[in-house]
Amino acid sequence: QSVLTQPPSVSGAPGQRVTISCTGSRSNIGADCDVHWYRQVPGTAPKLLIYRNNNRPSGVSDRFAGSKSGTSASLAITGLQAEDEADYYCQSYDRSLSASIFGGGTKLTVL
Amino acid sequence: QVQLVDSGGGVVQPGRSLRLSCAASGFGFSSYGMHWVRQAPGKGLEWVAIVWYGGSYKDYADSVKGRFTISRDNSKNTVYLQMHSLRAEDTGVYYCVRGLGSYDDFWFDHWGQGTLVTVSS
Numbered sequence: 001q002s003v004l005t006q007p008p009s010v011s012g013a014p015g016q017r018v019t020i021s022c023t024g025s026r027s028n029i030g031a032d033c034d035v036h037w038y039r040q041v042p043g044t045a046p047k048l049l050i051y052r053n054n055n056r057p058s059g060v061s062d063r064f065a066g067s068k069s070g071t072s073a074s075l076a077i078t079g080l081q082a083e084d085e086a087d088y089y090c091q092s093y094d095r096s097l098s099a100s101i102f103g104g105g106t107k108l109t110v111l
Numbered sequence: 112q113v114q115l116v117d118s119g120g121g122v123v124q125p126g127r128s129l130r131l132s133c134a135a136s137g138f139g140f141s142s143y144g145m146h147w148v149r150q151a152p153g154k155g156l157e158w159v160a161i162v163w164y165g166g167s168y169k170d171y172a173d174s175v176k177g178r179f180t181i182s183r184d185n186s187k188n189t190v191y192l193q194m195h196s197l198r199a200e201d202t203g204v205y206y207c208v209r210g211l212g213s214y215d216d217f218w219f220d221h222w223g224q225g226t227l228v229t230v231s232s
């Protein structure tokens with residue numbers, strides 16, 4: 001069981017907006033630790049999508065947006081496209097564990 | 112461009128050892144913290160270890176502490192993961208990753224292609 005909790009799956013039709021939640025606690029997200037997001041197409045390495053809660057690396061579409069509030073964070077994907085189908089992971093740092101932690105991952109299906 | 116090439120994976124019996132390597136290129140290797148992240152088959156991501164840019168600071172996930180050792184050779188632009196007393200639960204793809212941020216709040220901006228470690232008798 002992961003320290004950061006994500007829904008196992010989300011889905012949406014092309015063009016729609018979906019959000020993926022990442023729920024933590026007072027020892028990680030709530031301790032002012034940043035949240036980062038990755039996208040992984042099965043069989044390939046993960047790719048950085050959002051860093052420090054709401055920043056996009058160069059080359060990442062502005063259809064992806066991150067936010068953070070309290071002990072939770074969210075990734076929003078607008079204008080859903082077929083190629084957005086992938087697994088999405090949130091990541092933060094836990095001050096009690098003194099370790100980096102990942103969410104369990106969310107599988108996005110484009111209907 | 113940034114490249115991380117992982118190698119050294121394979122099939123190993125429980126209790127044996129294995130050393131992974133990661134050859135880096137395309138950036139100032141000695142200025143970055145480097146990490147290993149692993150992924151068990153069909154499972155999520157798990158951070159394994161960090162070595163800070165100078166090599167003096169290292170830290171590990173509790174699941175590997177005392178069994179794994181991370182190191183780096185800045186003259187060869189290479190990071191290593193020495194794994195001892197391997198267990199079945201260590202099976203998975205191991206990714207070498209470049210880290211950004213501080214030693215206690217970091218993220219991963221470039222990933223290697225991964226190398227598969229299978230612990231089985």
